Amino acid sequence: MRPSCTEVGLKESEYSEIIKILGREPNFQELRILGVMWSEHCSYKSTRPLLAKFPNAGRSVVQGPGENAGVVNAGGGWGVAFKVESHNHPSAVAPFQGAATGVGGIIRDILAMGARPVATLDGLCLGDRNSANARSLGEGIVKGIAGYGNAVGVPTVGGKAIYDGCYNGNPLVNAMCVGIVPLDSIVSSKTAKPGHIAILVGSRTGRDGIAGAAFASSELADDTRSSRPQIQIGDPFVEKLLIECCLDIHSRGLIVGMQDMGAAGITSSSSEIAAKSGTGILIRSELVPLREDMEPWEIALSESQERMLLIAEPENLPEIEKTAKKWELECAAIGEITDDGLFVIMNKDETVVSLPAEIVGGSCPVINWPSRKPARRSIRQRNVVFSADQPRYIGDQLLGMLSDPNLGDKSEIFRQYDYMVQTNTVVCPGSAISVIRVRENRKLIGMTMEVDPWKCDIDPFTGAAETFLKALRPLWVSGAEHLAMTNCLNFPSPENPENFWVISQSVDGLAAVARDLECPVISGNVSLYNESAGFKILPSPLVGVVGIYENAQKILRESSARDGDLIFLAGPTEADLNGSHFARRTWMEPLSTPFEYLPETEEAFMRRALKVSREGLASAGRAIAGGGLIVSIAKTCITSGIGVKLDIPSSANLLELFFGEGGPRALYSVPPSRESEFVSAWSGIPLIKIGMTGGSELSMGRVMNIPIQDLDKAWRK
Numbered sequence: 001m002r003p004s005c006t007e008v009g010l011k012e013s014e015y016s017e018i019i020k021i022l023g024r025e026p027n028f029q030e031l032r033i034l035g036v037m038w039s040e041h042c043s044y045k046s047t048r049p050l051l052a053k054f055p056n057a058g059r060s061v062v063q064g065p066g067e068n069a070g071v072v073n074a075g076g077g078w079g080v081a082f083k084v085e086s087h088n089h090p091s092a093v094a095p096f097q098g099a100a101t102g103v104g105g106i107i108r109d110i111l112a113m114g115a116r117p118v119a120t121l122d123g124l125c126l127g128d129r130n131s132a133n134a135r136s137l138g139e140g141i142v143k144g145i146a147g148y149g150n151a152v153g154v155p156t157v158g159g160k161a162i163y164d165g166c167y168n169g170n171p172l173v174n175a176m177c178v179g180i181v182p183l184d185s186i187v188s189s190k191t192a193k194p195g196h197i198a199i200l201v202g203s204r205t206g207r208d209g210i211a212g213a214a215f216a217s218s219e220l221a222d223d224t225r226s227s228r229p230q231i232q233i234g235d236p237f238v239e240k241l242l243i244e245c246c247l248d249i250h251s252r253g254l255i256v257g258m259q260d261m262g263a264a265g266i267t268s269s270s271s272e273i274a275a276k277s278g279t280g281i282l283i284r285s286e287l288v289p290l291r292e293d294m295e296p297w298e299i300a301l302s303e304s305q306e307r308m309l310l311i312a313e314p315e316n317l318p319e320i321e322k323t324a325k326k327w328e329l330e331c332a333a334i335g336e337i338t339d340d341g342l343f344v345i346m347n348k349d350e351t352v353v354s355l356p357a358e359i360v361g362g363s364c365p366v367i368n369w370p371s372r373k374p375a376r377r378s379i380r381q382r383n384v385v386f387s388a389d390q391p392r393y394i395g396d397q398l399l400g401m402l403s404d405p406n407l408g409d410k411s412e413i414f415r416q417y418d419y420m421v422q423t424n425t426v427v428c429p430g431s432a433i434s435v436i437r438v439r440e441n442r443k444l445i446g447m448t449m450e451v452d453p454w455k456c457d458i459d460p461f462t463g464a465a466e467t468f469l470k471a472l473r474p475l476w477v478s479g480a481e482h483l484a485m486t487n488c489l490n491f492p493s494p495e496n497p498e499n500f501w502v503i504s505q506s507v508d509g510l511a512a513v514a515r516d517l518e519c520p521v522i523s524g525n526v527s528l529y530n531e532s533a534g535f536k537i538l539p540s541p542l543v544g545v546v547g548i549y550e551n552a553q554k555i556l557r558e559s560s561a562r563d564g565d566l567i568f569l570a571g572p573t574e575a576d577l578n579g580s581h582f583a584r585r586t587w588m589e590p591l592s593t594p595f596e597y598l599p600e601t602e603e604a605f606m607r608r609a610l611k612v613s614r615e616g617l618a619s620a621g622r623a624i625a626g627g628g629l630i631v632s633i634a635k636t637c638i639t640s641g642i643g644v645k646l647d648i649p650s651s652a653n654l655l656e657l658f659f660g661e662g663g664p665r666a667l668y669s670v671p672p673s674r675e676s677e678f679v680s681a682w683s684g685i686p687l688i689k690i691g692m693t694g695g696s697e698l699s700m701g702r703v704m705n706i707p708i709q710d711l712d713k714a715w716r717k
Contacts, residue, residue, distance in 0.1 A: 003028070003032070003035075005035075007035075008032055008034070008035025008036075009035045009036070009038075009039050010034065010035050010038060014038060014364065014365065017365055018034060018359075021356065021359055022355070022356075027352075027353075028297070029295075029296060029297040029345070029353050030353050030354075032297045032301065033264075033267050033297060033300060033353060033355070033360065034355070034360070036263075036264045036267065036301055037264055037267060037268065037271065037360050037361065038364040040494075040526075040528050041263055041527075042263055042264055042268060043363065043364045044526050045364055045365065045366055045367050046366075046367050046369060046494040046500075046526075046528060047489065047494070047503070047507075047526045047528075048363070048366055049366060049368075050503065050504055050507040051065075051507070051524070051526070053507055053508065053511040054507075054510070054511050054514055054520075054521035054524075055511065055514050055520050055521065056070075056520050056521055056522055057520055058484065058518055058519075058520040059518075060072040060073050060484060061073075061484060061520050061522055062079050062186070063079075063081075063113075063186060063522065064520065064521075064522045065521070065522060065523060065524070066190075067112075067113065067189055067190075068083070068109045068110070068112035068113055068259065068260060069081045069082060069083035069109050069110050069112070069115070069179070069523050070082065070083060070484060070486065070522025070523035071115075071181065071183075071186060071522070072483040072484045072522065072546065073183065073483075074438060074441060074443055074445065074483075074548060075441050075443055075548070076440065076441030076442075076443070077182060077183050077184070077441070078180060078181070078182060078183060078438060078440050078441045078443075079115075079180070079181050079182070079186065080178060080179070080180060080181075080438075080445055080483070081110050081113045081115040081178070081179040081181050081186075082110070082176065082177065082178040082179070082447075082484075082486055082522075082523065082544070082546055083106065083109050083110065083176065083177065083486050083523035083524070083525075084106070084174050084175065084176040084449075084486045084488045084523070084524065084525060084542065084544050085102065085105060085106045085109065085174070085176075085488070085525045086102070086172065086175075086488050086490060086525050086527035087099065087101065087105065087173045087174075088170065088171070088172050088173055088174075088490065088527050088530055089170075089530075090102070090232070091137070091141050091144070091172075091173040092137065092169065092170050092171055092532070095136075095137045095138075095139075095140030095141045095143075095144060096140045096141070096143055096147065097144060097232065097233055097234060098141070098144065099122075099140070099141040099142075099143075099144030099145045099148075099173050099175075100144035100145065100147055100148035100234045100236070101148070101209075101232040101233070101234040101305055102144075102145075102175045103120060103122075103145055103148045103149050103175050103177075103234075104148055104152070104234045104236065104239050104305055104306065105175070105262045105305075106120070106175040106176065106177040107120070107152065107239065107243070108239070108242075108260035108261075108262065108306075108308065109177065109260050109262070110177045110178070110179035111179070111242075111243055111246055111247070111258075111260070111308070112187065112259055112260045112308070113179065113186055113187055114181050114185050114186055114187035114247075114250050114258065115179030115181035115186075116179055116180050116181070116243070116247060117177050117178070117179045117243065118154065118155075118178055118179055118180050118422060118424060118436060118438075119154065119155055119157045119177070119424075119425075119434070119436050119447065120149055120154055120155070120156050120157070120175060120177045120178070121156070121157060121158045121160075121175075121176040121434060121447060121449050121544065122145050122156060122159040122160075122161075122174070122175055122176070123159055123160045123161075123172070123174035123175075123176065123449050123488070123542045123544075124138070124142075124159065124160070124161040124162070124171070124172065124173060124174075124413075125162050125163075125164070125167045125171060125172035125451060125453070125490070125537070125540055126138040126161065126162070126163050126167055126171050127163065127164070127165060127167045127168035127171060128163060128164065128165040128168055129163055129405050131165070131168050133168065133169075134165075134167070134168040134169075134171070137171050138171065141171060141173055142413050142416055143416070145173075145175075145416075145417070146416040146417050146418075147236070148234055148236045148239075149236075149417060149418065150236075150417065150418040150421075151236035151237055151240070152237075152239045152240050152243075153240050153421050153422070154177070154421070154422070155417070155418060155420060155421045155422055155425055155436075156414070156417035156418070156419055157419050157425050157427075157428070157434040157436060157447070158414075158419075158429045158431070158433070158434030158447060158448075158449065159176075159414075159429070159449050160449045160450060160451055160542070161410055161413055162406050162451060162453070163405045163406055164453065164454075164538065166453070166535065166536070166537045166538050167537055168535070169532040169533055169535060170530045170531060170532045170535075170536075170537055172490050172527070172530065172537065172542075174451075174488040174490070174525075174527075174542045176447075176449060176486065176544045178436070178445070178447060178546065180438055185250070185251075187250065187255070187257060187258045189257055189258070189259050189272060189273050189276050189277075190257075190273075190276040190277050191256050191257045191277060191311070192256065192273050192274065192277040192279055192311045192337045193256075193277070193279065193337060194279055194280075194337050194338055194339040195313075195314070195336070195337065196256060196257075196311050196312060196313060196314075196336065196337040197311070197313075197314050197333050197335070197336050197337070198270060198273075198281060198283065198309055198310070198311060198333070198334055198335040198336060198337065199309070199310040199311075199312060199317065199320055199331065199332065199333050199334070200261075200266070200288060200289070200307060200308075200309060200310075200330070200331070200332050200334050201242065201245060201246065201249075201307070201309075201310055201320075201324050201330070201331050202238065202242050202261075202306045202307035202308055202329055202330060203235065203238055203304055203305065203306040203307055203329075203330065204289045204290055204291045204304070204330055205265075205288050205289065205290050205291065205294070205299055205302045205304045205307070206291035206292055206294075206302060207292065207294060207298060207302060208232050208303065208304055208305075209232035209233075209265070209302060209303025209304060209305075210298055210301050210302050210303065232303045232304065232305050233305065234305045234306070235305065235306055238306040238329070239305070239306045241327045241328060241329055242306050242307075242308060242327075242329060244327060245323060245324055245326075245327035245329055246258065246308055246310070248323055248327070249310065249320055249323050249324075252319070254312055254316045254319055254320055254323075255310045255311060255312045255316070256311050256312060256313070257273060257277075257310070257311035258308060258309070258310050258311065259272065259273055259308070259309045259311075260308060260309075261303075261304075261307040261308060261309055262303065263303065264301055264303070265300065265301055265302045265303050265304065265307075266283060266288070266299065266301075266302070266309070266334075267300045267301055267343075267360065267361075269309040270283055270309060270335065270343070270361070271343045271357050271360035271361025271362075272361035272362075273309070273311060273337075273361070274337070274343060274357035275357045275358050275360070275361035275362035276361070276362075277337070278341075279337050279338060279339060279341065279357070280337070280338035280339060280340040280341045280342040280343065280344065280357055281335060281336070281337055281338060281342075281343055281344070281357060282335050282336050282338050282344045282345075282346065283300070283334055283335040283343075283344070283345045283346070284334055284335055284345075284346050284347075285299045285300065285334075285345055285346065285347045285352070286347055286348050287332055287333065287334045287335075288334050289330045289332050291304075296345055296347045296352045296353070297352070297353075300353070311337065317333055341356060341357055341358070342354055342355065342356060342357060343355050343356070343357040343360045343361065367494075369494050369495060369497065369500040370497040370500065371500045371501040371504055372497035372498055372500075372501055373498070373501050374498040374501065374502070392704070394630065394654065394658060394700075394703050394704050395703070395705070395706050397582065397585070397586075397659070398630050398631065398634060398658075398704070398706070398711075399706070399710065399711070399714040400585060400714075401581055401582065401585060401627050401631055402627075402631065402634060402711060402714040402715040402717075403714045403715070403717040404581065404585070406581065406626065407581060407626055407627045407631055407715075408714075408715050409430075409715050409716045410429070410430065411429075411716075414429035414430065417429065424436045424437040424438070424439065425437075426444060426555070427446075427555070427557070431558055431559075432448065432474035432558065432622070432623060432625070433448055433474045433475060433478050433480070434446070434447045434448070435447070435478075435549075435555065437552075442552065443548055443549065443552065444480075444548070444552045445546060445547070445548055445549075446475050446478060446480035446546070446547040446548070446549060447544065447545070447547075448471040448472075448474050448475055448544070448545050448547075449471065449542065449543070449545075450467050450468070450470040450471040450542070450543050451467060451541070451542040451543070452466060452467045452579070453537070453538035453539060453540040454538065454579045454584065455467070455578070455579035455595070455661075455662070456502075456506060456538065456539040456540070456541065457538045457539060457579070458578055458579045459505075459595070460501075460502045460503075460505035460506040460509065460539055461505045461506070461508055461509040461512075461597075462509060462596065462597050463506070463509065463539070463579065464505070464507070464508075464510045464539075464541050465510070465512055465513050465597040466595065466597070466662050467509075467510075467541060467542075467543055468485070468510055468513040468519075468543045468545075469513060469602060469664070470543075470623075471485075471543045471544065471545040472513075472545055472602075472606070473623035473625075473664060474622075474623040474625075475545060475547040476605070476606045476609040476610055476613075476623075477556060477609045477612075477613065477621040477622065477666050478549075478555055478556050478557070478558075478613060478621065479549055479551070479554050479556050479610060479613030479614055480547030480548060480549050481548055481610065482517075482519045482545055482546075482547045483519075483545075483546050483547055483548055484519060484520050484521070484522045484545070484546060485510075485514060485519050485520065485521050485522070485543060485544065485545050485546075486522065486523045486524050486543075486545075486546075487510060487521060487524040487525075487541060487542060487543050488524060488525045488526075488527060488541070488542045489503065489506070489507070489524070489525070489526045489527065489528075489541050490527045490537065490539075490540040490541065490542060491503050491506075491527070491528050491537070491539055491540070491541075492528070492529065492531045492536035492537055493528065493529050493531060493536070494528050494529075502539050503528075503539070506539055506541050510541060510543070512597065513597070513599070513602075516599035516602075517599065517602060517603060517606070519545065551614060554613055554614050554616065555613075556612070556613035556618060556620065556621045557620060557621075558620060558621065558622045558635070558636070558639060559636070559639035559640050560619055560620040560640065560669075561619055561620040561636055561640040561642055561669035561693050562619045562620075562640075562642070562669065562671065562693065563642055563693055563694055564671075564692065564693060564694060565619050565620075565669035565670055565671055565672075565692065566669070566670045566672060566675055566689055566691075566692055567633070567644055567646070567667065567668070567669060567670075567689070567690050567691040567693065568667075568668045568670055568678065568687060568688065568689055568690065569629060569665065569666075569667060569668075569687070569688050569690050570605075570608070570609075570665065570666045570667075570668060570685060570686075570687050571605065571624070571663060571664050571665030571666060571686060572663055572665060572686055573652060573657055573686060573688060574652075574653055574656040574657055574660060575624075575628060575629075575656060575657075575661055575662055575663055575665060576595040576656075576660050576661060576662045576663070577656060577659060577660050577661075578595050578662070579595070579661070579662075580627075580628060580659055580660060580661040580662075581626055581628075581631075581659075581661070582627075582628065582655075582659035582660075595662045595663070596663075598663075601663075601664060602664050604684060604685060605664035605666075605685060606664075608681055608682050608684075608685055609621070609666060611681050612668070612678065612682075615677070615681070616674075617670065617674050617677050617678040617681055618668045618669060618670045618671075618674070618678060619669045619670065619671055620636065620640065620668070620669040621666055621667070621668050621669075622635070622636060622667045622668075623666050624661075624665040624667055625661065626661065627659070627661070628658055628659040628660050628661050629659075629660075629665070629667065630658035630659060632667045633646070633667060633698065634698060634711045634715070635715070636667060637708050637711055638708065638711050638712050638715055640669075640693075641708065642693045642694065642695075642708075643693065643694060643695035643696045643697045643698060643699070643708055644691050644692070644694075644698050644699075645691050645692055645693075645694060645695065645697075645699050645700070646690055646691040646698075646699065646700035647689075647690065647691050647692075647700075648690055648700060649688070654703070669693060696708050696709075698711060
């Protein structure tokens with residue numbers, strides 16, 4: 001008896017389409033396979049037309065979307081491969097293993113390009129810290145990332161962590177990996193030809209993770225324990241061996257293609273190679289090394305970790321087997337590339353699956369969900385009373401914001417990570433940017449990661465644009481030119497018309513910035529159905545950007561302010577309280593007018609910020625983001641160990657000046673000897689001198705007078 005469409009995750013209309021394509025009904029095994037490969041997680045059937053809006057070509061782009069990861073030119077014959085992936089549902093069910101295997105999976109995506117993984121970043125959206133269950137999930141997730149990343153030998157150099165009650169039952173774990181690859185040695189999944197053989201290298205195959213991709217394409221059950229059989233189990237020590245083995249094999253020209261076995265396991269890796277190469281593929285399930293007795297469809301869909309599929313000439317098999325044995329890994333030729341365009345699985349002499357490779361690993365029908373703009377919420381902005389006669393108000397608000405988990409010290413997380421392994425980390429976690437050294441071409445690579453669900457909730461277009469810009473500005477301020485972007489689109493169910501409108505608007509916002517500022521999208525991931533027990537997450541598009549430093553000696557750091565420096569604010573003096581941390585802290589309701597996206601202003605800011613850093617016109621620089629100007633000043637005091645005495649024009653609106661967020665603004669510490677050059681560099685952009693470094697307090701007349709040790713205590717709380 002065949003499973004129902006509901007059991008395998010297919011809609012009745014999709015089942016009818018399958019019958020139309022095949023001219024027959026699919027058998028039990030075929031239906032299982034199509035149910036997974038046509039799932040949202042594998043097919044992107046709800047978002048493919050939206051993703052087509054992203055510009056993916058540019059002067060630095062070597063490989064855009066369509067492979068396991070994107071690649072940009074880093075100079076000297078070397079490329080940087082990078083991508084971000086989600087492992088949200090597994091992390092909600094089994095936080096340690098879910099997060100750990102998310103790290104392992106994204107590392108293998110980079111490995112599949114022929115690149116050596118050199119850094120990871122993690123984007124975490126976790127639940128309310130006051131919720132015991134959410135706190136337990138968060139702790140398990142961080143331990144999972146640390147447990148896998150530390151053992152596999154790839155440094156976790158940065159990322160982003162935020163907290164909100166909407167993630168209590170559905171935390172988000174987005175893992176990003178960066179790798180280095182010779183430009184003349186990039187591996188493709190589109191180069192298979194009839195006569196090539198398919199070789200499985202790595203761990204034995206078991207039942208862990210079967211149909212995990214389909215599980216990630218639906219809402220979480222109220223009782224997540226029922227989903228635990230769909231969670232993969234990782235072994236970072238085997239992954240380390242797999243990395244070295246595959247790079248060893250590749251360096252000797254023994255393979256023509258390579259694919260990670262992630263979601264949907266052997267099925268996805270083999271069918272995608274066939275579909276992209278315009279060939280067929282035959283898999284012999286009895287040749288797959290197993291940990292236990294399994295049915296052919298289980299073998300095909302198992303998501304057992306630490307496995308790669310290699311495509312090679314038959315004569316290279318003995319040398320590949322010899323190399324795998326040296327690294328103590330399983331190795332088996334499990335199939336061959338054919339010329340019939342079919343994805344076929346045989347079990348001994350029986351053909352159990354025979355489907356067009358294109359409908360398995362190519363594409364399934366797109367779903368055009370209805371879209372409707374949400375009804376405007378009732379707007380009643382709460383009046384926030386502030387007066388100069390309340391001298392402690394700003395100081396009290398600042399201390400409260402510094403102790404907020406979203407703005408406070410994140411060392412509780414990153415101190416669990418080994419971020420110095422491989423000894424190429426230049427800027428460690430805790431900064432807005434992460435920087436690694438590429439020894440092969442003597443370049444420095446900068447990386448950032450951002451997510452801002454609160455602004456996206458107010459206005460998804462400008463919120464997504466601002467999220468992207470928040471990832472770009474720290475790179476510019478530090479002196480890095482952006483190369484390209486990767487993203488993970490984390491949203492609730494697309495079947496709700498209002499949700500789908502938000503998804504569409506968010507994509508439009510990201511695409512606008514990518515186009516206007518020439519920062520192409522070269523890879524990414526979509527994670528939908530992030531809701532559980534009737535609660536859905538806020539719109540949470542996450543952005544990762546990679547940039548390059550023209551001069552390795554000219555990184556402008558956030559924490560290098562000196563005693564006696566002049567403090568400047570570059571950019572508008574008044575920013576938006578919409579969606580700000582201050583607004584949420586004081587229960588200000590969002591305004592009906594969204595913050596603006598002004599690409600010409602952003603580009604002008606970029607040019608000037610790069611000039612300042614590259615010409616050494618400032619001691620320290622910090623792009624203003626969460627918490628606004630006053631939090632940036634406080635963090636400068638904390639990390640530099642130097643006080644700041646502020647002198648603000650009396651005409652300034654202190655609430656918007658200090659607590660507003662959004663738009664291109666940066667805080668600079670400038671030596672008096674470079675003041676005139678610095679001021680000249682910002683011609684055409686608002687610039688005001690707001691104080692001077694010195695002493696051991698953050699002070700401003702009667703408004704506030706806070707010792708650095710009190711700022712530090714609140715921040716580390």
